Amino acid sequence: MEQRRASGAVVVLRLMGRECFLINSAEAAHQVLVAQQDRFDKGGPFMEAARQLVGNGVITCGAQDHQVQRPVMKPAFHRGRVAGYAEVMSGCVQEATASWEPGHVLDVGAEMYRMAALVVARTLVSAPAGRLAAEVMADALPELLRGLLRRMLIPASWVHRVPTPGNRRFAEDRARLDAAVGEVIAQYRRQQEDRQDLLSQIMAGDRDSGRRPGDAEVRDQVMSVLAAGVETSASLLTWTFQLLARHPGIQHRLWEEVDGVLGQRPASFADLPELPFTRRLLTEVLRLYPPTWLLSRIAVEDAEVCGHLLPQGADVLVSPYALQRDPEVFPDPGRLDPDRWLPERLTPAQRQSFLAFGAGRRRCMGEFYGMTETTLAVATITRTWHLRSTNPEPLRPVPRFLLVPSDQPLTLHRRLPPGEDR
Numbered sequence: 001m002e003q004r005r006a007s008g009a010v011v012v013l014r015l016m017g018r019e020c021f022l023i024n025s026a027e028a029a030h031q032v033l034v035a036q037q038d039r040f041d042k043g044g045p046f047m048e049a050a051r052q053l054v055g056n057g058v059i060t061c062g063a064q065d066h067q068v069q070r071p072v073m074k075p076a077f078h079r080g081r082v083a084g085y086a087e088v089m090s091g092c093v094q095e096a097t098a099s100w101e102p103g104h105v106l107d108v109g110a111e112m113y114r115m116a117a118l119v120v121a122r123t124l125v126s127a128p129a130g131r132l133a134a135e136v137m138a139d140a141l142p143e144l145l146r147g148l149l150r151r152m153l154i155p156a157s158w159v160h161r162v163p164t165p166g167n168r169r170f171a172e173d174r175a176r177l178d179a180a181v182g183e184v185i186a187q188y189r190r191q192q193e194d195r196q197d198l199l200s201q202i203m204a205g206d207r208d209s210g211r212r213p214g215d216a217e218v219r220d221q222v223m224s225v226l227a228a229g230v231e232t233s234a235s236l237l238t239w240t241f242q243l244l245a246r247h248p249g250i251q252h253r254l255w256e257e258v259d260g261v262l263g264q265r266p267a268s269f270a271d272l273p274e275l276p277f278t279r280r281l282l283t284e285v286l287r288l289y290p291p292t293w294l295l296s297r298i299a300v301e302d303a304e305v306c307g308h309l310l311p312q313g314a315d316v317l318v319s320p321y322a323l324q325r326d327p328e329v330f331p332d333p334g335r336l337d338p339d340r341w342l343p344e345r346l347t348p349a350q351r352q353s354f355l356a357f358g359a360g361r362r363r364c365m366g367e368f369y370g371m372t373e374t375t376l377a378v379a380t381i382t383r384t385w386h387l388r389s390t391n392p393e394p395l396r397p398v399p400r401f402l403l404v405p406s407d408q409p410l411t412l413h414r415r416l417p418p419g420e421d422r
């Protein structure tokens with residue numbers, strides 16, 4: 001996709017047997033995602049695969065349903081609400097790292113996944129009786145996302161009905177997750193109290209219209225939050241620690257900031273404004289390796305974009321990965337340089353080309369949530385641990401459902417003596 005960037009603002013590609021229009025310039029992406037967004041709806045192979053798990057939830061639904069669903073979901077991600085989740089997030093980071101020992105070789109991808117799944121599960125369902133369901137959600141998710149990827153790459157549905165071990169695991173995990181989510185929804189319906197978690201907020205519905213979602217819609221929204229909120233944050237954290245292990249200068253700057261602000265305590269919501277370098281680092285990692293490396297849409301009517309006709313029914317793909325590596329906008333694009341995001345260096349072109357959280361009406365709802373969670377995690381972990389690379393091989397991005405780094409273990413070294421990190 002990076003190579004195609006030179007071929008013009010819009011090019012035609014054949015992908016998985018389908019003809020697709022690849023959007024290659026920030027202006028063309030702005031036309032599709034923002035200026036002419038009424039002409040482009042969610043669709044294409046990614047969305048079709050995702051609908052098998054999350055149904056018609058807020059990430060996958062069409063524009064008409066989205067108009068009704070977004071007001072139900074939006075308040076759950078409001079800043080004030082996220083401030084309330086921050087304590088849970090911080091607790092999850094400490095719990096997930098409690099078993100780390102100096103000298104251990106860490107499968108950093110798996111660890112970050114476990115942590116991100118715990119965070120979403122606990123902020124989604126805070127009731128103690130929902131704890132078990134939350135753990136089931138966290139546990140079943142990896143296999144389900146692997147299954148989704150298989151379904152996306154091989155669209156023939158009969159292939160996924162053959163009782164292979166992979167298909168059986170997918171069906172079992174889906175049934176387990178469905179049962180757990182159903183049970184929690186029933187419990188919340190019985191008790192009807194606001195537990196200040198995501199699920200209470202989703203079930204409370206749209207305060208303006210008074211509309212409350214039914215069980216099937218709540219289920220689809222829970223699945224959507226799980227699918228949208230776990231791998232994205234896990235991928236961002238994994239890339240961040242892998243890159244830090246290979247950039248000692250940046251690692252030192254991070255230590256300087258984190259040690260100065262936190263001393264020996266874990267990070268809290270109140271520390272966030274004092275951690276600007278940590279935030280710039282995360283933004284720069286998202287630029288280089290956006291977890292959502294491809295956004296897909298379908299043209300619902302003929303549209304003209306930068307002089308090209310995109311006919312009704314066309315699959316349209318926007319690649320944040322390629323656009324965020326355009327050397328005209330981001331000089332020396334392969335270099336990890338958090339200072340590109342200093343307010344005095346930030347350009348309007350950079351802003352327009354940065355699509356890691358999407359753009360327009362379908363822009364990520366969890367941006368503030370995700371940035372809060374990952375800033376707390378990076379600061380809290382960095383204060384205690386140094387994750388060192390023993391393998392000097394370059395990192396390779398692996399495009400799965402999201403973009404993840406090739407597996408490379410990191411070794412744990414303690415920065416704070418035991419007992420001083422509480």
Ligand code: HEM
Pocket residue numbers: 058059070120224225228229230232233236286290291292295296355356357358359361362363364365366367369370371374
């Ligand atoms: C931190 C890393 C994250 C990244 C890079 C990211 C990226 C994105 C992107 C690119 C989209 C738009 C997709 C499209 O236009 O087709 C999106 C949508 C969405 N994201 Fe995120 N996301 C992140 C974290 C989260 C978290 C933690 C949550 C929830 C806990 C979340 C919830 C959502 C939801 C609900 C939508 C659908 C918005 C809508 O269609 O109205 N995201 N995300």
